[in-house]
Amino acid sequence: MSYKAEYIWIDGTEPSPLLRSKTKIIADGTTDLPIWGFDGSSTNQAPGANSDCVLRPVFSCPDPIRGGDDILVLCEVLLPDMTPHPTNTRAACKEVADKYADQESWYGIEQEYTLFEADSRQPLGFPEGGFPEPQGPYYCGVGANLIFGREISEIHASACMEAGLEIAGTNAEVMPGQWEFQIGPLGPVEVADHLWMARWLLHRVAEDFEVVVSIEPKPVQGDWNGAGCHTNFSTKAMRESYQPIIDACEALGKNIQEHISNYGADNDKRLTGLHETQRIDQFSYGVSDRGASIRIPWQVEVDQKGYLEDRRPASNMDPYVVTRLITNTVCSA
Ligand code: ADP
Ligand code: MN
Ligand code: MN
Ligand code: MN
Numbered sequence: 001m002s003y004k005a006e007y008i009w010i011d012g013t014e015p016s017p018l019l020r021s022k023t024k025i026i027a028d029g030t031t032d033l034p035i036w037g038f039d040g041s042s043t044n045q046a047p048g049a050n051s052d053c054v055l056r057p058v059f060s061c062p063d064p065i066r067g068g069d070d071i072l073v074l075c076e077v078l079l080p081d082m083t084p085h086p087t088n089t090r091a092a093c094k095e096v097a098d099k100y101a102d103q104e105s106w107y108g109i110e111q112e113y114t115l116f117e118a119d120s121r122q123p124l125g126f127p128e129g130g131f132p133e134p135q136g137p138y139y140c141g142v143g144a145n146l147i148f149g150r151e152i153s154e155i156h157a158s159a160c161m162e163a164g165l166e167i168a169g170t171n172a173e174v175m176p177g178q179w180e181f182q183i184g185p186l187g188p189v190e191v192a193d194h195l196w197m198a199r200w201l202l203h204r205v206a207e208d209f210e211v212v213v214s215i216e217p218k219p220v221q222g223d224w225n226g227a228g229c230h231t232n233f234s235t236k237a238m239r240e241s242y243q244p245i246i247d248a249c250e251a252l253g254k255n256i257q258e259h260i261s262n263y264g265a266d267n268d269k270r271l272t273g274l275h276e277t278q279r280i281d282q283f284s285y286g287v288s289d290r291g292a293s294i295r296i297p298w299q300v301e302v303d304q305k306g307y308l309e310d311r312r313p314a315s316n317m318d319p320y321v322v323t324r325l326i327t328n329t330v331c332s333a
Contacts, residue, residue, distance in 0.1 A: 002027050003069040007036055007055055008200050009077055012044035012087040015265035016215075016316045019200045024073075033057040033073055045077065045087055053085060054078040059193040064162035065204055072163065074197050090189065093320040097188040100331035104236040106307070107191040107323050108168060108184030112227035112315045113202065114219040115149040115177045118210045123219065124148035125176030132176050135225065139174045148177045149211065156198075156205045157181060163201065165194045174225040174275075184232070188327050192319035217314035218269035226270030226277070227315035233326050234307035242304040249285040249294050249308060251333035252326070256283050259329070262321050264314025271312060278311070 008021040020043055024036060040046025040053035055075035063070040077085040084091035097105070115124045125132055125148035138146050153170050160167040160181070168182040181202075183195045199215070206213045218226040237244035252259065260267070260280060271280035276290040285294035285308070287301045293312050300306035313322050 004066055005071050005073045006063060007073045007075050009055055009075045045085060052080055054080060061163040064159040074193055089318050089320040093324040094189050096324045096328050100327055103331045105188050105327050106185040106234050107188060108182055108232035109191055109195055109319055110180055110182045110230040112173055112180045114214045114227055116212045116214055118212050123177030135174050138176050140171050147172055152206050152209055152211060153179045156202050159201045159205060160198050165198050188323035192323055195319045215315040217264055217266050217316060225275045229313040229315050229317050231310045231313050231322055232307050238307060240305055245296060245308055248330045251330050252294060253283050255329045259325050260312060262325060263312050264317035267314040270314055
């Protein structure tokens with residue numbers, strides 16, 4: 001029987017792209033997923049007079065929303081001459097990943113996000129026109145006075161598992177209505193493919209609850225935690241001994257500007273030196289230090305091997321860009 005394939009791609013909206021998708025009916029017996037196209041003039045990816053953009057499937061998995069034989073298909077965007085579109089950040093990521101494949105980079109990314117009522121400017125758990133009790137009891141909490149949107153987090157995690165995505169866990173975050181899920185560990189391209197797919201599933205699951213997912217890094221001004229995408233990283237050498245972890249921190253410390261300027265729009269509103277962040281204009285690394293740019297987890301120091309956590313990337317970062325930069329900076333050092 002023929003089946004539905006949801007073709008998903010990343011658009012050209014600035015400063016942070018949106019996910020788009022449309023449905024293709026695939027005939028029974030089709031072996032390779034076909035290339036497809038779309039109107040780039042409706043997605044900030046082309047002028048109206050020359051609007052055709054190309055979708056090339058790069059990763060597919062079962063569709064946990066529709067079920068049955070239906071699938072989700074993540075695509076990269078190409079120009080009609082089949083070269084990468086300027087908004088296609090995956091192509092450059094893949095180049096760097098291939099170049100340093102022998103160092104076996106792994107990534108685990110912690111995606112934080114905030115749930116908003118569709119008809120309101122407030123996160124779930126914020127009373128109309130006001131503020132809830134200050135932060136403290138919400139992180140990893142339980143109870144109807146502390147937790148808002150758990151059903152969405154639960155359904156999303158199950159959907160990721162059914163799709164075969166490498167989801168590692170979930171937790172309620174420090175601000176009411178704020179949540180996290182983790183993807184990985186996986187290679188630089190794979191972790192980003194899975195994260196973009198998981199982001200699409202999150203928006204899609206929340207849609208049925210008339211809830212809007214925000215991955216803005218500072219969704220509520222004031223004394224409320226921002227949202228990040230802590231990026232945990234290791235190479236084979238780092239997983240075997242400690243000095244390569246220090247070397248990686250030092251290498252990142254020598255290439256601060258290129259990283260920070262590509263770690264997500266409005267990240268300056270989040271990296272203030274407060275709320276478990278380092279200031280955007282300072283760089284530091286340390287064991288267990290959640291006020292540092294790079295944290296070496298406590299257990300990693302004990303074991304004298306493992307990974308580091310780059311705490312700087314914002315929740316709206318592009319994982320193809322972040323894993324490309326970290327792989328390039330650390331693996332070329
Ligand atoms: P935190 O304590 O910062 O909240 P989390 O448990 O949320 O940490 O996330 C840690 C992430 O690190 C997970 O996604 C996990 O898969 C990933 N991870 C674990 N070991 C490694 C490793 N050696 N290399 C890269 N990522 C790793
Ligand atoms: Mn976490
Ligand atoms: Mn977190
Ligand atoms: Mn973290």
